[in-house]
Amino acid sequence: MTADDFQRTDDRFRNLSSVSGSRVSPAAFDTPFDRTGTGSSKWARAAVAEAIPMGLADMDLPGPPAVAEALERRARHRAYGYTVCDPTGRALVADWYRARHGAEVDPDWVLLLPCGPRTTLRLLLETVRKDAEHPRAPVLFPTPEWGGFAQLCRAAGLPYRELPLRLGPDGYRSPNGPFPGRAAAVLLSSPHNPSGTVWPTDHLRGLAGWAAEAGALLVSDEVHGDLTHPGASHPVAVTAVEPAMRRHVVTLNSVGKTFNCSGIPSTFALVPDPGLRARLTDTMAGYGLWEGGLLEQTVQRAALTEGGPWLDALLSHLAAARTRLTDRLGPAVRSTPRASYLLWLDAAALGLPPATARAALLERCGLEASDGAEFGPAGAGSLRLNYALPTPVLDTVLERLDRL
Numbered sequence: 030m031t032a033d034d035f036q037r038t039d040d041r042f043r044n045l046s047s048v049s050g051s052r053v054s055p056a057a058f059d060t061p062f063d064r065t066g067t068g069s070s071k072w073a074r075a076a077v078a079e080a081i082p083m084g085l086a087d088m089d090l091p092g093p094p095a096v097a098e099a100l101e102r103r104a105r106h107r108a109y110g111y112t113v114c115d116p117t118g119r120a121l122v123a124d125w126y127r128a129r130h131g132a133e134v135d136p137d138w139v140l141l142l143p144c145g146p147r148t149t150l151r152l153l154l155e156t157v158r159k160d161a162e163h164p165r166a167p168v169l170f171p172t173p174e175w176g177g178f179a180q181l182c183r184a185a186g187l188p189y190r191e192l193p194l195r196l197g198p199d200g201y202r203s204p205n206g207p208f209p210g211r212a213a214a215v216l217l218s219s220p221h222n223p224s225g226t227v228w229p230t231d232h233l234r235g236l237a238g239w240a241a242e243a244g245a246l247l248v249s250d251e252v253h254g255d256l257t258h259p260g261a262s263h264p265v266a267v268t269a270v271e272p273a274m275r276r277h278v279v280t281l282n283s284v285g286k287t288f289n290c291s292g293i294p295s296t297f298a299l300v301p302d303p304g305l306r307a308r309l310t311d312t313m314a315g316y317g318l319w320e321g322g323l324l325e326q327t328v329q330r331a332a333l334t335e336g337g338p339w340l341d342a343l344l345s346h347l348a349a350a351r352t353r354l355t356d357r358l359g360p361a362v363r364s365t366p367r368a369s370y371l372l373w374l375d376a377a378a379l380g381l382p383p384a385t386a387r388a389a390l391l392e393r394c395g396l397e398a399s400d401g402a403e404f405g406p407a408g409a410g411s412l413r414l415n416y417a418l419p420t421p422v423l424d425t426v427l428e429r430l431d432r433l
């Protein structure tokens with residue numbers, strides 16, 4: 030533990046530990062999961078009655094029992110005032126990386142943010158811009174890419190440039206460098222949203238090197254990184270690069286996507302550079318954000334200490350669902366996903382008119398996808414389908430796809 034004052038803690042704060050008895054029923058993902066009355070954004074937005082919403086990236090699957098139990102237990106104590114950060118949460122993150130990825134993360138690198146990955150990205154970009162020798166240097170990111178990167182840059186008034194990904198016979202390949210001129214940051218979703226591509230370690234290292242040459246921070250957004258399917262392995266950017274390169278790299282992750290609890294915003298940022306950690310903490314404080322939110326810590330601790338068996342069961346379920354869909358959709362799948370629960374499809378290969386594919390899929394099949402145009406110009410003519418569904422719903426999806 031460093032003496033940085035943002036890591037100050039209250040040793041009396043030890044009330045979040047010891048959740049017990051996590052049980053995972055293998056049938057949990059084979060039973061319809063009714064989200065009615067929970068305010069689900071995905072279902073509230075569903076345009077047409079009877080349509081199956083397969084857009085927004087959360088799962089129509091029940092989360093880990095351990096998280097529910099920890100929330101119930103914590104809620105029973107009616108102290109809901111301001112909280113401080115329990116520093117053992119950092120060690121839990123490091124333990125998680127060692128156990129799940131064989132990656133050695135120093136607990137001192139870990140910042141536990143009480144906000145979602147999107148907000149964390151915005152805070153990081155703001156910090157980087159303040160730091161930059163060239164504050165007008167652009168933010169770079171590969172496309173197609175989940176719409177958040179472009180949206181965040183526009184909202185922050187930051188210039189950005191898209192780097193088109195090359196699509197080969199084996200799927201997407203990361204962009205070539207070196208990058209012309211200076212850059213403020215390079216953003217990468219790793220694994221890739223929308224295609225579920227797991228970037229190989231050498232691609233990541235290449236990107237980190239080119240980012241450093243351009244004076245940029247590589248921000249590896251790894252919120253889908255714990256969702257790599259059985260047999261695939263995900264390189265954690267801050268540990269995959271050479272030690273000398275680490276101060277130019279940040280990894281972002283969250284239990285939100287992994288354990289399907291994005292409604293309780295949280296992120297953990299792995300920031301090896303202590304100066305950048307301190308500056309990011311200052312930026313957070315400017316928005317009234319400090320490490321150690323009440324619900325965020327409760328959920329994170331339960332998920333990381335007890336969520337492993339649930340996650341393993343989930344990953345088997347997702348891999349089986351992926352195989353059923355990719356077998357059915359064949360060449361329309363632009364790149365076979367090796368992580369997460371998103372399928373990136375070529376609308377024309379599905380027999381849909383590329384410009385109006387989302388509406389056509391909804392009308393013909395009652396399936397609501399995300400429109401590829403939301404993923405940057407490189408996404409035009411594509412659709413993204415979220416297949417984190419209970420088995421009976423996936424059966425219905427496959428039947429409906431016969432109407433194509």
Ligand SMILES: Cc1ncc(COP(=O)(O)O)c(C=O)c1O
Binds near residue numbers: 145146175177
């Ligand atoms: C790669 C990636 N990063 C960040 C986010 C943003 O997450 P949130 O909106 O929970 O902050 C998402 C959401 O889909 C995502 O897929």
